[in-house]
Amino acid sequence: MNYVVTDNAKTELVSLVETTYGEAILTMQRGEEEKELVIANTGLSEVVYESSVDYYLDNLGWSQEQFDDYWENGGEDKEIDNYVDGTVEYYDDWSTWEELNW
Structure with a gap:
């Protein structure tokens, strides 16, 4: 018998918090599991500005x-x-979601 595993879980945003230290911490949930990811260490606006200005100008x-x-x-x-x-x-599949376990 062949069994097909289906993954109906979807990664969803739970919260985005910026600390007084400038860290932006993204909390995501997939199924019953929640994980946190620091997406900026010096302020989210600054990180996004740098990538955006490069894109629009270049x-x-x-x-x-x-x-x-x-x-x-x-x-x-x-x-x-x-x-x-x-x-x-990006983290909306099991393979990338599992990268957050390191």
Whole structure:
């Protein structure tokens, strides 16, 4: 007999907490199991800013002024949401979820 194991569990965001030390700690849940992951050591905004500014200036050819205007008018929140969503999505299967056990 062949048995097929199906995985209906989905990784979901439980919380995102920034400590006074600047750490951003993401808590995710998959099934009944919860795990924490530090996604920034010096402030989430700074980590996301660095990757975003590189992308928009280098890949899309924006000027620093264009990016600053975007960042200050809702872009910061949008990019942080995308970063967190992308991290949760990355851990949305058992193989990557198990990486968090080290």
